Every structure is written in structure tokens, then in C-alpha cells.
Amino acid sequence: MISILLPIIILFTCSFDLLYDLIKQLFQSSARLPSDYNVEVVKGLNVLTIENLNLLGFNFKSDKDILKYFNRLNNLDIYLYLDDIKSVNHFIQSAGVLKLYKNLSINWFFILCELLITMAIFGILFHIYKRVKLKFLIGWIFATVFTAIASVNILGFHKFEPSTKFIKLSYYLQLIILNSRNFLDKDKRTAIENGLVIIGTNLFGYLLSFFCKEERSFIGNKLILFTISGLIAIIIDFIMSKTFLKELIILNNVMIKKIKFHPIIYSILMIQIIITIMHWIIIAPIGNVKVKNTNTLIYYVEYVLIVIFITAVCNFFIEKKEIVEDKINEIELQGSLDIIRLETSKSPLIISVDLDNNIMVHNPFGGKSILKCDFWPINHIKLSDDGKYIVLINYKLGLVQCYEDLKLIWRHKNQYINKETKILNSFFRRKTIPGFLARRVLKSDSSSSLVDSNFPPVKEDKFEFIFVTNTQTIIYNRDGSFKNYPSPSPVLASALVLTPRVADRIVNFTEDKLIVGTIINNNLKFKELLFKETYNQLGQPLTRSTGKGKGYNEISIIPLYFGMIVIVKDFIAELVDVSTGIVIKKIGVGNFKPGSFRVTHSEFTHCKFCGSASINSLSIIYEDSGTLIVHNFKLDSKSKSNICLRVERDPREIRCQGFNNVQEQHWVYPDIIKWEITSVNTIMGISQTKFEIIQSNDTYKSNLKSIKKKTKKYESDLQFFVITLSDGIKKDYKKVESGTNVIAKYGFKSVVCNFGSKIEIFYLGNDKLIEEGEDLYFNNDLWTNELLFINKRRRRR
Incomplete structure (x- = not known):
């Protein structure tokens, strides 16, 4: 600006x-x-x-x-x-x-001269217009006009302003020629022709000096002022070209290709200067005017x-x-003792647990508060997406505590929670209202009338807390009451699948089945999901081995925001559609550290051909022995379309391409300490950079010589890094301290990690870290997530 x-x-x-x-x-x-x-x-x-x-x-x-x-x-x-x-x-x-x-x-003489000079200006501008865009030409004309005015005024308006329209147009034409000097050819005539031009110019000067003795001082003064004003104009052009009129003032010949002819710059400029001097002679005030x-x-x-x-x-x-600087920014928060756990959500709050059993709730834009809790250890913490509710769970005592606005609202001892319990998935959701009740409530609000006794007024939406253990699915209401849904077989993995305009679904992976629980009218209904390799194949139950052998990966389920999941079992990751059970893609993976498997993708929009959801790339990330491994899937670089996510796809389809046409790339990043993905298709974390130190030590000495042996030692620094998953480029930023125990995603483009008792939030760009409303299409608010064109259409209304 x-x-x-x-x-x-x-x-x-x-x-x-x-x-x-x-x-x-x-x-x-x-x-x-x-x-x-x-x-x-x-x-x-x-x-x-x-x-x-x-x-x-x-x-x-x-x-x-x-x-x-x-x-x-x-x-x-x-x-x-x-x-x-x-x-x-x-x-x-x-x-x-x-x-x-x-x-x-001498009006007719002036009219004729003004007509000729106007034609000359339009001729030069038309010559330039044939080779550049009209928008470019208009900006350039605007710049040269203001340059001419400014350069004349700097020298002193009262001593230099042209007396006629012709002189004004002549001065402007000469500035055009100077400003477009790189666009016009230089004089390539022979030495004889150049000599004739020099002789003619001198002859004109002698005749001017002989016949116009009284005007010599005036003309000389005007020529000096004209030369200085031209130089000032060029300087102003240069300054303007480096600011808001960049590349508009001096036309660059490099941009103009296939040009066969240019006007001769020196010839045009010389002729124009001579004509201008003649007009100065015709009307020239003799002497200095006070x-x-x-x-x-x-x-x-x-x-x-x-x-x-x-x-x-x-x-x-x-x-x-907005100019985003290419540097990492940070927000620092302070705790009391070393932090051993961090918990975040879509809200701006951060929950930390330290060695002294203190539970702190930090707000980077506010302050921090202490959450009172009288049991230890805390085996599970969950923070709602709006930051209003917090749930703490202890396995040994079977206790569940719920807080609203940092105040304890209920405490319950659940008989189904014990030492053998393992919570696989937990989340908050708002209870839904039946459509006919919602319409009646809206109608009553608009007419300011009460609902009749058959339909009592509906209170505010109430939340419920749902968590899946290895044996049950338990739903807690706001008042502390609960329902449990026991599982017929042990659950190995679980995930919540959120899809726009589709009921929330819980996917549980048991030893021999994939069970999908759909939340309909605030009740859970479970059914088995049968797998299909193609869309026209009959469904088959899950018959794969449990894979409990040594060295196998743990079973993981990663939900995606377009109604699909990625299931990892052994060394195979499968992209499965939750609605139909169709296996869209099978991917081979290596060993990975338990809990390190992640899946991310670019923002999704609609396919240009069929209208289904589509993405530009999909990435699978996991860690193995301090090495970060990324599998990136993209269409061919020559293809201008995205990966179509349509499930009922005919193999002969050629208009839009799916995962059967993607190309897989592998990226490996060693010496990774801590990392986490963000919602903007990037990875942020801390890596270790090793460098060699060479020391010279005397091994033994003799009378003739001393032999020195070089020993190698290594030291390392910790650096914060960012990996862009669209191209796989890893960029290191500032050095950080040691003592990092945990790292977590914060907001949509940042991560939070601890350095001992200190908490730091790292991000790129501006400090808007928490998504609001429809800022992100592919990872939006839980209840307003839509596809790209739906949001655009809604905003046009």
C-alpha cells in the first residue's frame, strides 16, 4: 500500500x-x-x-x-x-x-502544426499498441503524462511552460520517444548519412544564431531547461518503474518478439527538437519577465x-x-513444570498436563486457568471443538468428569471402565432435532406465537460425549446420564467419519468385521460393512488374518472428509468408501511407529466432468525409527484435472481419472524428532541436523616428524521444519531448544509443542490460526462443512 x-x-x-x-x-x-x-x-x-x-x-x-x-x-x-x-x-x-x-x-499555422503533431503522437502510440496490450498502453500513457507535468514543475513552471498546444504536444512526444527508447531501434545509418545529419544540425544552429540574434538567449535557456527536464523525467520514470508502475514506463524490447521494423529513435527525436525550436522562435517573450x-x-x-x-x-x-514473510512465527506460553501432555481441538484453547499433576488451560489470546482434578493419573482428555466442554477419564477408578466453562458439572463412576479399558475414539456432538420440530420452532419464532401442547418448545441443542472403547460404545448426555452399546467382539480400531449432508458415522474395526454405526435421531444403529473390489461386485465379509505376528503394524483407521476411510492392517493400506464398502485403492506401506500413521490431502472441489468430489493430491505419512516416510499420489503432471473420487466408476471411463490413474511418489526425511500434519496440506515439526567436527590430536612423535591423526566427532542442532506436501520440499527454519516431549496440531495451519515447561505455537503467515465459518472448505467447522461450489452459490444469494 x-x-x-x-x-x-x-x-x-x-x-x-x-x-x-x-x-x-x-x-x-x-x-x-x-x-x-x-x-x-x-x-x-x-x-x-x-x-x-x-x-x-x-x-x-x-x-x-x-x-x-x-x-x-x-x-x-x-x-x-x-x-x-x-x-x-x-x-x-x-x-x-x-x-x-x-x-x-497565426491561428491557421498553429492549427496545422497541432494536427501534424497529434498525428505523430498517435502514430507512435499505434506502433506500440500493435505489440503490447491495451491495458499496458493506457497505464504507460498515464505515467508519461504525469512524468511530463512533474518534471516541468520541478524546474519552475513559470519559466518553462509551453505557450501553445503544439509545444505541449511536442514536449510530450519527445518524452514518449525517450521513455520508449528500448523499444525503438538505434540509428544504423552509414557514416556519410550521420555526417550529413550533424552538418545539417550545425547549419540550422548557425542560421538560427544569424537571423534570430535577439532570441538566442531565450532559445538557449529553453534548450537547457528542456534537456534538464528530460533527464528529470527519466529519473522519475525510473523511480516509478521500481514502485507502483513497475515495467510500465520503459518498454522492454525483450518482451516484444517477432518485430521486423522500429522507427529510428535519433531521427524522430532530432526532427521534433528542430520543429519545437522553430515554434519557440515564432512566439517568444524577449527578456526576462518578473x-x-x-x-x-x-x-x-x-x-x-x-x-x-x-x-x-x-x-x-x-x-x-497481504505480504506473507517467509519466516516462522511463534507464540510463547509458560507453564510451571515440565509438560508431559498436550490436548487441542478446533478451539483456541490448549490443555497441558505437567509432572506435578497440574492441568492448565491456556488461551494464547487470553490467559491461563487451572482445572481442578482430584484423581491421578488422567488416562484420557477430550476438549470440545468450541472449547466449552472438557472431559477427563481415569481407567483405574472408572471415573468420568465433565467440565463446562472450566467448572465441574457432573462426575460419574462408570462400571464399564476399568484397568483393561482402552479408549480408541472420542468426540463431542450436538444432538439433532427432527425436521418437523425444527420447522415448527422456526415458524413459531417468526410469528411470535407459542407452540401448542402437542409440540412443546424445543430447548437449546444439547451436546453429547461419545467414546468408543475396546468393548463398548458409550454415550454421555449433558446431565451425566449415559447409554452403552456393547460390542460382540473386541474392537481394535475406531474412527468418526464426518461427511457434509450425511449422518455422522462411527467405523469400528473388530477381529473379523468392519462395523459402521450410524447416528440417526441421536441413536446408534450398527451394521456390518461388506467389502467390494469394484462397484458391481457382490459384497464380501472381512476374512483377512488378524495379523498379530511379530513386526506387523497396528491396525489404524483414518477418516477422510469426503465419506471415505483409510484402513491399515499389516503392510496394506486400503482406501474404502464407507457407504458402499468399495475398495478404491490398495497401497503398500512399511513398518511404522504406533500412533504415527496420518493421511492428508489438498482442498477438495468438484470434478470438472462428472461433478463428484475431487482432490489434487493425497498423501500418506508415517514414521519409522526417526525417519519420516511420505507416499504422495497425484495424476500425471500433464493432466489438468484432479483425482476424481467417484466410487461407482467404470474402468473404461476416460473423461475423469480416479485413483487407478495416479502416480505414486516416495519422499523420505531422516532425523525427525517430532512432527504433525496441518489442515493446509503441510507437515510441521522438529528435526535433527548433524554436522561434523574435525579435531586434530597428536598420536605419537619421533625425531623426524610428527604424525597427526584426524578423529571425527558429530554434533547436532534441532531445527523447526515445514514440508509442503504438494511438492515434497522440506524447508528448515529457526533453531529450537531441546526437551520436546509432545507435539499437537493447533488450529488449521500451526502446531504446538513443549520445550520443558514452555509451550510454543509455530505458524507461517498471519496470526489467524483458528478457522472460522467457511475459511477452509476441506476442513471446515463440524456443522457447516460443504463443497466449494456450494459455498460460492450460497454467498451469491
Whole structure:
């Protein structure tokens, strides 16, 4: 914003006097001098009076008409008639000398010259227009006009302003030629032709000196001023080209290809300078004209008000482009003792547990609070997405505690929770309202009437806390009551699948089945999901081995936000559609650390051909012995379409491409300490950078020589890194401290980790870390997640 506004204000300041006089001339009357002039020179204290001018044959009604007439003229026209001028804010108030001429009428000559110079300007502009865009040309013309005004005004407007339209157009044409000097060819004529041009120029100068002796000083002064103004114009062009008119002032010949002909720059410029000098000879005030101008407070008030107006207009019309610095930013929070656990959600709150059994709730934009809890250890912590509710669970005692706004609202001892319990999945959800009740409530609100007794008023939406253990699924209400759904066989893995406009689903993986529980009217209904390899194949039950052998990976289920899951069992990861059970893609994976398996993808939109959801890339990430491994799936780089996620796909489909056409890339990153994925398709974490230190130690000495043996030692630094999963580039940022125990995702583009008792949030770009409303299409709020075009259509309403 500053780079645009500052040059505009500087140019306006340089051109203010000239623009002030131009506006002054536009608002004066249209009175004219008589056509027949007397040849006289009148002198006095003030010759601009009715008495003086009426004696000379003029017909003005008042002194105001006289001042309006002379203030309307161009300055050099004024200098032809007046001398010893006194003005206030560039408005002429009086003059001591009046010079009159007889039959000074050369209108046809001026009209012809103005026509020719206008044709020359349009010819040059048309020559440039054929090779550049119209938008580019308009900006360039605008820049050259202001450059001409500013350069003239810097030298002193009263000494240089052209007296006719022709001189103005000539000066502008010469600036066009100078500004487009890289666009026009240089003079490639022979030495004889160049010599003739030099001889002709000198001959013209001698003739000018011989016949126009009285005008020599005037012409010389004008040529010097013209040269200086041209240089100033070029400097202004250079400054403008480095700010808001970058690459608009000087046309670069590199951008113009396939050009067969350019006008000769030196020839055009020389001819134009000669013609300009001839016009200066025709009308030139002899001698120096005395002008005394004083500015009042009104002049400066007008300047300040116009600058304020320009600033306001720029702020209103110019779009502010956020400049994101390529550096990692951080927010630091402080705890009491070393932190052993961090818990986050979509809310801005962070829950930390330290060695002294203290549970702290941190708000980076507020403060921190202590959550009182009288049991230990805390085996499970869950924070709601709005940050309002917190649940703590202890396996040994079977206790479940719920907090609302950091206050304990209920405590319950559950008989189904014991030492053997393992919570596989937990989440908060809001209870839904049947559609007919919701419509009646809306209708009653709009009409300000009460609902009848058959349909009592519906209270606020209530939350419920659901968690899946290895034996049951338990649902807690806000008042502490609960329901449990026992599982017929032990559950090995569980995940919550959220899909726009589809009921919430819980996917449980048992020893021999894949069970899907659908939440309908706040009740769970379970059914077995049968697997299919293709969309027209009959469903088959899960008959794979349990894979309890040594070295096998733990079973994991990762939900995706378009109704699919990734199931990992042994060394195979399968992309499965939850609604139909169709296996879309099978992926081979290696050994990974328990709990380190992640799946992320780019933002999803609609397929251009069939309208189904589509993504640009899908990445599978896991860690093995300090090494981060990434499997990235993309279509061919030549393909302009995304990966279509349509399930009922015919193998012969050629319009849109699915996972059967993707290309797999493997990226390996060693020496990774801690890491976590974000919602913007990146990985953030801490890596170890090793470097070698060479030390020289004397091994033994003899009388003849000393032999030195080099021993290698290694030291390491911890650095924060960011991996962009669209291209796999890993970039290291600042060095960090040691002592990191836990790392967690925070918001949609940042991570939070501890360094002993200190908590730090790392992020790139601005400090808007928590998603709100529809900021992210692919990882949006739980109850407003939609596809891209649906949101756009909704905003147009």
C-alpha cells in the first residue's frame, strides 16, 4: 500500500503548482481581446484597470473581467502581454507593464502544426499498441503524462511552460520517444548519412544564431531547461518503474518478439527538437519577465485536503495484498513444570498436563486457568471443538468428569471402565432435532406465537460425549446420564467419519468385521460393512488374518472428509468408501511407529466432468525409527484435472481419472524428532541436523616428524521444519531448544509443542490460526462443512 500511495503523493506534490494554474484557467470567464491590437507599451503601478484598457480600445465591464481573462491564458501567453506581475496563489492580481501587438494572428499555422503533431503522437502510440496490450498502453500513457507535468514543475513552471498546444504536444512526444527508447531501434545509418545529419544540425544552429540574434538567449535557456527536464523525467520514470508502475514506463524490447521494423529513435527525436525550436522562435517573450507570487493559507489547506482525499481514495479502491514473510512465527506460553501432555481441538484453547499433576488451560489470546482434578493419573482428555466442554477419564477408578466453562458439572463412576479399558475414539456432538420440530420452532419464532401442547418448545441443542472403547460404545448426555452399546467382539480400531449432508458415522474395526454405526435421531444403529473390489461386485465379509505376528503394524483407521476411510492392517493400506464398502485403492506401506500413521490431502472441489468430489493430491505419512516416510499420489503432471473420487466408476471411463490413474511418489526425511500434519496440506515439526567436527590430536612423535591423526566427532542442532506436501520440499527454519516431549496440531495451519515447561505455537503467515465459518472448505467447522461450489452459490444469494 505504501509503495503505491507514496509515489502518487510525491508526483502530485511536484505537479501541484501546474495543476493549480490549469484548474485556475478552466474556471475563468471566456472574454477575448479585440482582434486589432495597438502597438504600445504601457507602464504603471497597475496597468490592469478599466481606465487604462478602455483608453487602448478594450471593452471590459469590470476589473474582475480583466483578471479573469489574463488568468485564463497560458503563462507564456501572459508573458507576451504583461511584465512585473504580482500574483497570490498563482492568481494574477496586478501588473506593472502591458505589451500590445498588432495583427498577431497565426491561428491557421498553429492549427496545422497541432494536427501534424497529434498525428505523430498517435502514430507512435499505434506502433506500440500493435505489440503490447491495451491495458499496458493506457497505464504507460498515464505515467508519461504525469512524468511530463512533474518534471516541468520541478524546474519552475513559470519559466518553462509551453505557450501553445503544439509545444505541449511536442514536449510530450519527445518524452514518449525517450521513455520508449528500448523499444525503438538505434540509428544504423552509414557514416556519410550521420555526417550529413550533424552538418545539417550545425547549419540550422548557425542560421538560427544569424537571423534570430535577439532570441538566442531565450532559445538557449529553453534548450537547457528542456534537456534538464528530460533527464528529470527519466529519473522519475525510473523511480516509478521500481514502485507502483513497475515495467510500465520503459518498454522492454525483450518482451516484444517477432518485430521486423522500429522507427529510428535519433531521427524522430532530432526532427521534433528542430520543429519545437522553430515554434519557440515564432512566439517568444524577449527578456526576462518578473513574476512575484505569494501563497496564502488557503493554498496550503487545499494541498493538505487533496492529499487526504488521495489517501482515502487509495485506501478504498486499492486492494490490500497481504505480504506473507517467509519466516516462522511463534507464540510463547509458560507453564510451571515440565509438560508431559498436550490436548487441542478446533478451539483456541490448549490443555497441558505437567509432572506435578497440574492441568492448565491456556488461551494464547487470553490467559491461563487451572482445572481442578482430584484423581491421578488422567488416562484420557477430550476438549470440545468450541472449547466449552472438557472431559477427563481415569481407567483405574472408572471415573468420568465433565467440565463446562472450566467448572465441574457432573462426575460419574462408570462400571464399564476399568484397568483393561482402552479408549480408541472420542468426540463431542450436538444432538439433532427432527425436521418437523425444527420447522415448527422456526415458524413459531417468526410469528411470535407459542407452540401448542402437542409440540412443546424445543430447548437449546444439547451436546453429547461419545467414546468408543475396546468393548463398548458409550454415550454421555449433558446431565451425566449415559447409554452403552456393547460390542460382540473386541474392537481394535475406531474412527468418526464426518461427511457434509450425511449422518455422522462411527467405523469400528473388530477381529473379523468392519462395523459402521450410524447416528440417526441421536441413536446408534450398527451394521456390518461388506467389502467390494469394484462397484458391481457382490459384497464380501472381512476374512483377512488378524495379523498379530511379530513386526506387523497396528491396525489404524483414518477418516477422510469426503465419506471415505483409510484402513491399515499389516503392510496394506486400503482406501474404502464407507457407504458402499468399495475398495478404491490398495497401497503398500512399511513398518511404522504406533500412533504415527496420518493421511492428508489438498482442498477438495468438484470434478470438472462428472461433478463428484475431487482432490489434487493425497498423501500418506508415517514414521519409522526417526525417519519420516511420505507416499504422495497425484495424476500425471500433464493432466489438468484432479483425482476424481467417484466410487461407482467404470474402468473404461476416460473423461475423469480416479485413483487407478495416479502416480505414486516416495519422499523420505531422516532425523525427525517430532512432527504433525496441518489442515493446509503441510507437515510441521522438529528435526535433527548433524554436522561434523574435525579435531586434530597428536598420536605419537619421533625425531623426524610428527604424525597427526584426524578423529571425527558429530554434533547436532534441532531445527523447526515445514514440508509442503504438494511438492515434497522440506524447508528448515529457526533453531529450537531441546526437551520436546509432545507435539499437537493447533488450529488449521500451526502446531504446538513443549520445550520443558514452555509451550510454543509455530505458524507461517498471519496470526489467524483458528478457522472460522467457511475459511477452509476441506476442513471446515463440524456443522457447516460443504463443497466449494456450494459455498460460492450460497454467498451469491
